[in-house]
Amino acid sequence: MADVAAVAGVSHQTVSRVLNDHPNVREGTRVRVLEAIKELGYRRNLAARALATAQTRTIGILTIGSEFFGPQSTVLAVEAAARAQGYFVTMTSMDSYDFGGAVTALNHLTDQSVDGVVVVAPHDKVTAAIDDLKLKVPVVVVAARTDVPAGDPVHYVYVDQRDGARQATEHLLSLGHRKIVHVSGPSGWFDATERNIGWREAMAAAGNDAVEFPAESWLAPSGYAAGVSLAPRVKAGEITAVFASNDYLAIGLLRAFWEAGLSVPEDVSVVGFDDLQIAEFYIPKLTTVRQPFADVGRAALTELLGGERGLQEPRMIAPTMVVRASTAPPPRN
Template sequence: MAGDSRPPGMNDVARAAGLSHQTVSRVLNDHPNVRPETRDRVLEAIARLGYRRNSAARALVTRRSGTLGVVTTGSYLFGPSRTLVGIEEAAREAGYFLSVATLRSVDAESMHEVLEHFMDQAVEGVVVIAPHADVVEAVRTFGEGLPVVVVAAIPDPPETVTTVSVDQELGARLVVRHLAGLGHREVVHLAGPADWLDARARVVGWAAESAALGLHVGEPIEGDWTAERGYVVGQDLVRDGVPTAVFAANDQLALGLLRAFHEAGLVVPRDVSVVGFDDVPGASNFIPPLTTVRQGFAYLGARIIATLLASLDGRPADDSTSPPDLVLRSSTARPRG
């Protein structure tokens, strides 16, 4: 270290102790599966180099760093971004800081790198906003004893994964129930991306409730989350025959549908009812104001943090789903005739 003006880092400690970066991280974060002699080697190297890291030092003494990690996919979409805001608000109210990391790609290696990064920071627990199935599998295979809560609509989550989510399937059922109650005999579904867990759950709820109520159940229309895709699908429906009701997997898709129907001279809801999902800001100002499903992200954030803190304290975690609300506006009505 002679002539090197920078403070020693964790890699320096690992070299001095003759151990891996991961092993040093485990010692600093007081993981149980570390042999006493290994811990002593790391602590001796820390003392010899004068290595200091406030969060780790505090964690070694108090077992608490006051920081929680959040993993996101960097999505700009309303659901994931609003979930992050809800988590931050709830964490701050509980006296915790957040450290946020974005996945470069959705795979096990990237997830493990992010979780190791959080271990280096001595975070007490991690929230994973995981819309993709691959993210859940990556969390399941990590196995380092770090408390993790996954925000995802997983139908049968592994026993080792704690999940918190809004009941996406129920939200879709509420939509179908409402439209069937108005007299619609078929609800066409414009789905979200097939690799998104929330989109899958909405498809399941739509199909199951339609079947239970004796409605015709066709194949869902493949979609994404964009208004552009909704617009194209709306044009296709105009050309091929407009159904009496369409349930879009999010409000942006619904917005595209509304434009396509308007350009074709159709009047919503007189000629076709349209329902979205999310209740994005401005949905009440669509033309017409959009009937949609509100997820309640502030409440979801509070439940996520409460579940994570329960895991930290060794208390049973409440991994039940949160019920959504159907917000009725003027984009739905009884079918003509």
């Protein structure tokens, strides 16, 4: 910076002013400084700036360390939005979904003096760690947590999972299904819990029993296992439709049903959740609930940088029902 100042014939502080768009710099001086900067290929040292200002203009993203479609898309959107706002992004993922893993990951971010944190890890162990740590920087969590106490400094942004599950369930009910099973996501995950609640509410409203089949994980093998268990009951006429807590589970289910000789949607209807890229290309095309992950990512960053503007209310984004070919009226016995 001193070199630039020398070339432009000004003090280093004036260079700093130009760099920070300070108003009180004469146009001629600004131009000379800018030219010197270009000539020397100067780039300011951000570590020094961070030290002097106690601000890094960096946000941290904490994410789960797995290849799930939703979180990944959200992270990408957060990063793009942050960059557009002139922020840098540092990312870390968790080795395990327990309290300690979450604390370690959070510390890893705060060690870097991030100006804010976006957490894309909708697991209750993670939120517990956040509550416990009482971070000094703003935190936005992408998780459908509905029991947030009023005035909680941590903000939540999410897709209305409960509503999505309700839509999915009502779609099946409106087709005439009554014997429906929900293959629910693994415990600890807010999305699983909320979808479960939405499902129960819709079933209760229609006066039906809400039968669940808990999946071991979010992945296709678990859906497949569920399908293997459920197929005989479908054949016995005890089940006419399945609402799976995500598309991976739905696809596993579809595969298991196919292997059991069941036709979807003729013998049994299946609904998923997420709308994976390939949902539309599966055989049959999968009826599912689309989550606008990119919107969530953008909203989370806006919330983070927006500061104390307005209310503390969680930002909730609506999912969309996408009806394709894996659902139809139940068989007539």
